[in-house]
Amino acid sequence: xxxSVRWRVVLxxxxxxxxxxxxxxxxxxxxxxxxxxxxxxxRDLAIFLAAGVIVASLVLATFGLPRALRGLELPTDTSxxxxxxxxxxxGAEAALRAIESARQATTQGAPDADLRTEASTRIAALxxxxxxxxxxxxxxxxxxxxxxxxxRELRLVALRAEREEILRIGHTNAIQEITLRKLVRxxxxxxxxxxx
Numbered sequence: 035x036x037x038s039v040r041w042r043v044v045l046x047x048x049x050x051x052x053x054x055x056x057x058x059x060x061x062x063x064x065x066x067x068x069x070x071x072x073x074x075x076x077r078d079l080a081i082f083l084a085a086g087v088i089v090a091s092l093v094l095a096t097f098g099l100p101r102a103l104r105g106l107e108l109p110t111d112t113s114x115x116x117x118x119x120x121x122x123x124x125g126a127e128a129a130l131r132a133i134e135s136a137r138q139a140t141t142q143g144a145p146d147a148d149l150r151t152e153a154s155t156r157i158a159a160l161x162x163x164x165x166x167x168x169x170x171x172x173x174x175x176x177x178x179x180x181x182x183x184x185x186r187e188l189r190l191v192a193l194r195a196e197r198e199e200i201l202r203i204g205h206t207n208a209i210q211e212i213t214l215r216k217l218v219r220x221x222x223x224x225x226x227x228x229x230x
Contacts, residue, residue, distance in 0.1 A: 046102040049095050053089035123168040126161045134160050186228050193228070197221045 061084040064077045137154040141147040197218060204214035 042102060042106050046099060046106065049099045053091055053095075054084065057084050058088060058214055068137040123165055126164045126168070130158055130161050130165075135159070189228050190225060193221050193225045197225075 061080050064080060065074050066077065067072055133154050139151060141150045144150060200214065200217050200221070203209055204211070204218075209217075
């Protein structure tokens, strides 16, 4: 990273830092009066100075942070990407082995063996998809990341439309209130998952 970029990143992080809530809380713990009933010396000055520093830092951040960030491209840290891909691949492979083992153990002589086999096949397909994504080369990984972003965006659009329709049905009293709340809650949870 060039020195000028490093300096700008440090400046932006400094300006964007904590604004003094702890400082203000600490200075407000100063007693109003001492044990002998006399006012605590310098308490008002300490509160004034702490509040002044907080306000000054807020004003500095308001005007300085946009200027410090303008045109700044943060360096990408790719050092952990390979490690993460290896760990995720190993985890997915372990999950596949566990699924296969559980399927074999539970389907032998079970009356619902076909359902268990079907469910394990679906789950195993999801894990194989993950493995394919983790072991892909950089170009494919980048395209996969773009595809995931697009998929996430479309899922959010679909969830919003689903919520609106369920609320519309709920307002016509076509379903019970408890059912309406349950369905909306499920959609909210899914939306939170894809928004984060």
